[in-house]
Amino acid sequence: MPITNTFGRMPLERIWVERSTRQREDPDPGAGGLMASIALRGVLMPVILEEVPNDDGYHILYAGERRYAASLNLGLDDIPYRFARAPSQREIQIIEFEENAKRKDLTWQETCKAVVTLHALHVDESPDWTFEQTGVELGWRDGSLVSRYHFIHASWHDEAVRRCGTMNEAYNFLQRRQKRAQASKLEELLDTSSSQPADETEEEQQDVDDNNASVGDSSGLSDGGGLPRSSGGSGVAVDTRSAGRNITPTPRPSTPRPSTPTLPIIHANFLEWAPAYAGPRFNLIHCDFPYGISLGENAKNTGNNSLAREKEELYQDTPETYTALLDAFVTHFDRFAADSCHVMFWFSNRHEVEVMTRKALLSIPGFAFLRFPLIWHKSDNAGFMTPGTPRHIYETCLVGFRGDRPIVKYISDCYSGASDNSLHLSAKPEPMLKYFMGMVCDEHSTVLDPTCGSGSALRAADSLKASRVLGLEMNPEMVQNANKAFLQSRALRRVSDGVSK
Numbered sequence: 071m072p073i074t075n076t077f078g079r080m081p082l083e084r085i086w087v088e089r090s091t092r093q094r095e096d097p098d099p100g101a102g103g104l105m106a107s108i109a110l111r112g113v114l115m116p117v118i119l120e121e122v123p124n125d126d127g128y129h130i131l132y133a134g135e136r137r138y139a140a141s142l143n144l145g146l147d148d149i150p151y152r153f154a155r156a157p158s159q160r161e162i163q164i165i166e167f168e169e170n171a172k173r174k175d176l177t178w179q180e181t182c183k184a185v186v187t188l189h190a191l192h193v194d195e196s197p198d199w200t201f202e203q204t205g206v207e208l209g210w211r212d213g214s215l216v217s218r219y220h221f222i223h224a225s226w227h228d229e230a231v232r233r234c235g236t237m238n239e240a241y242n243f244l245q246r247r248q249k250r251a252q253a254s255k256l257e258e259l260l261d262t263s264s265s266q267p268a269d270e271t272e273e274e275q276q277d278v279d280d281n282n283a284s285v286g287d288s289s290g291l292s293d294g295g296g297l298p299r300s301s302g303g304s305g306v307a308v309d310t311r312s313a314g315r316n317i318t319p320t321p322r323p324s325t326p327r328p329s330t331p332t333l334p335i336i337h338a339n340f341l342e343w344a345p346a347y348a349g350p351r352f353n354l355i356h357c358d359f360p361y362g363i364s365l366g367e368n369a370k371n372t373g374n375n376s377l378a379r380e381k382e383e384l385y386q387d388t389p390e391t392y393t394a395l396l397d398a399f400v401t402h403f404d405r406f407a408a409d410s411c412h413v414m415f416w417f418s419n420r421h422e423v424e425v426m427t428r429k430a431l432l433s434i435p436g437f438a439f440l441r442f443p444l445i446w447h448k449s450d451n452a453g454f455m456t457p458g459t460p461r462h463i464y465e466t467c468l469v470g471f472r473g474d475r476p477i478v479k480y481i482s483d484c485y486s487g488a489s490d491n492s493l494h495l496s497a498k499p500e501p502m503l504k505y506f507m508g509m510v511c512d513e514h515s516t517v518l519d520p521t522c523g524s525g526s527a528l529r530a531a532d533s534l535k536a537s538r539v540l541g542l543e544m545n546p547e548m549v550q551n552a553n554k555a556f557l558q559s560r561a562l563r564r565v566s567d568g569v570s571k
Contacts, residue, residue, distance in 0.1 A: 076153040077116060082142055085119065085149075086128035087135060105140045113137050113149050121153035160191040178237040182226075185219045246476035247512065253475050254353060254514040254537075257408045333553045334528055335541040340520040341394060343542055344402035352518035352540070353408040353475060354511055356527040358498060359395045359520075360388075361418040392423075399520070400430050406518055410473025412510040413437075414444075416498070419466055431470055440469040442483050444506050446498070450488040465498075467506065478512045481505065493524035493551055500559075503530035511536055525552035529559045 117134030124130065131138060132154055141149050176184065185204070192199040192207075201213030201220070210216070222240045225231045234240035407413070417427045431437055444467040453463035485506060490499040503526055511517065513535040519527045522541030531539050543549045 072155045076121065078151055079148045080117075080119060080129060080151040081148045082138070082146065084123070084128055085117075085131050085138060086124065086126075087131045087138065104136055105143060108137070108140050108146075109144055113141060113146075116150040116152040118154050119151045121155045158191075158195075160188065160195065178234075178240070179232060182219045182223055182237065185216055186223045189216060189220070243479060246478065247514070249474075249476045250478070250512065250514045253408075253410045253473070254516070257351065257353065257410065334532075334539050334556050335522055335525050335543055335549050335552045337544070337546050337549045338542040339544050340542050341398050344398045344405060344520070347402070347405045350516070350538075351406055351408040351411075352516045352538075353411040354414070354507075354515045354517045354531070354536070355407055355411065356414045356503075356507070356517060356519045356531070357399065357521070358416045358523070358527070359399075360391055361416075361423070393426075395521070396427065396430050400434055403434050406520075407472065408475075408516075410475040411471065412475060412477075413468075413470040413472075414506065414510070415468040415470060416465060417468060419462070427468070431468070434472065436472045437470055438472075440471070443468050445484045446502050446506075447484060447486040448489050449486045452489040469510075475510075477509050479509060481509045490526075493526075493548075493555060497524040497526050500526045500530050500533075503527050504533055507531060508534060513537055522552065523548060525556050528552075529556055532556065532560060533563060 115134070115137065117138055118132040120130040120132065129151075134149075138149060185208070188208075189199070189201065189204045192204055201216040203213070204216045205211070205213035208216075218237065218241050222231060222237065222244060225244055231240050231244065234243055413431070415427070415431065417424055428439070431439075446465045446467070448463045448465075451461070451463055453461050456462075485502050487499055487502045491497055507527070507530050511531050511534040515531065515534070515536040516538040517528065517531040517536045517540070519525075519539075519541040522528055522543050525541050525543075528539045528541045541552065543552060
C-alpha cells in the first residue's frame, strides 16, 4: 500500500474531494457526535491525501471525508494529514473502504457498490481474479459476501432491491424472485407439453380458436383459457393433472393462438367455467366467494345494495351458494391452479363456516395454510351488529399454498383501511388488497379471481405487475363496470409513471 510516513497539517483550502467517485454518498459530518468531538479536541486521526498536488495545486483526498467536512463546517483552517504516493484506482478504493467499512459503517447499499467496484478493478488488472481473493483482501473469511453483493448489484436498477433494509434482505428477496420465475417458467412448459399435438388439422384448430375466443386468450390483458371441444375428435390431448382425484379427465385444447387482447373480466359462472376450463393455470388465486350469510338479502332489505335494484340482480349469498362454490373450487382445483401456487381465501368468521372451509381446502392434495390469517380492520367502522354481540368491523383471509412457490416479501398480517362499496356491496378496497397481495404477487404472477365483483383484486394485481389476470363475474352490469374501472386504473398508472420518470 503506497501510504507514506509523511505527516503534517494541510490547509483545508488546498484539499480537493471528488464527490462523484466517493463510496459514501453522504459524509454526514454531524453523525455520531463527530463535530462536537472535533470542536472539543480537534481532529485526532489524519486524513489520507495524494502526495503530489494536481495541476490546480490541490491535494486529492482519499480517506477521512467526514473529518474534513466537519472541519469545514467548524471553520477550522487546517487538518492533520498523511500522504499516499500515486496509488492505483484499486488501492484508492481499498484505502477508502478500510476507512469507511472498518471504522465507520457504510450503508449496505454503499458497501455493495464499493465491493463491486473494487472487484472490477482487480479483474481489470488480473482477469483471473476471483471473488475469494477480493474477500481475503478485504479481511473477510472468503468470497461468499463478494459473490452475494455481485448477485444483488446485477438487479441494482430495481428500486425494490435498493429499498431493502439489509444486504441479507435484498439477497433473500432476489433469491425468492428467481425461484418464482423458475417455477413460472416450469409451469408454462408443463402446460405447453400437455397441449394439443401439432399435427391436428386446420379445421380442428379453428374449432379450438372459436371456443377460446368466447372466453379470452393469453395474449393480452387476461387469459380466459379455452373451453374444450366436443369429445370424439382425433388428436385430442387428455388432462391428466387430476390423476388420483375423483375427477373425470376432460379433453384439453392446444395453447390459444395470439389474437386480439381481451378484457380482464369475463361474464361467466364459476360453477360452469371450472369443470370446462383447460387453459394455462394460475399461480395466485384470489377467492372472495359470497360468505353464505345472506348478506345480499339483508342489504336489499336495508337499501344498501346499489346493484340489487331488481330481484334478478340480487347478490346471491345463501349457504347453499357458498357450499356449491367451495365444492367446485376444491373439485376442479387442478384444472385452474398451478402445481406451485398461492391462494388467498376470504371467509366468514362464523366458526362452523371456517371449520368447513379449512376442511374442504385441506382435502386438496399437497395444500396447506400459513399459520395465521390476514385481517382487514375497517377503519371507517363499517360492519354489522348482531344483538348481544360487539359490532363486527374486520374481515379475515386464509392464505394457503401448494408446492414450494416462495413469497415475494414479508408483511404484517393486519391492515387498517376504510371500506369501499362504490361499485359493489362487498368489494374489498384496492389499497388493502394491494398491500396483502404484495406478499405473493409480482411480475411472475398469474392471477385468477373466480368471483371478482368490482375487480378490485385484479386492479391490485395489475398494479403489482402481474403478468396475467382473469376475473369471472355473473352480473353483466358489473362486468362492464369492473372492466371500465380496470382500464381506467391502468391508464392512470401509466400517466403517473410517465410523470414520475
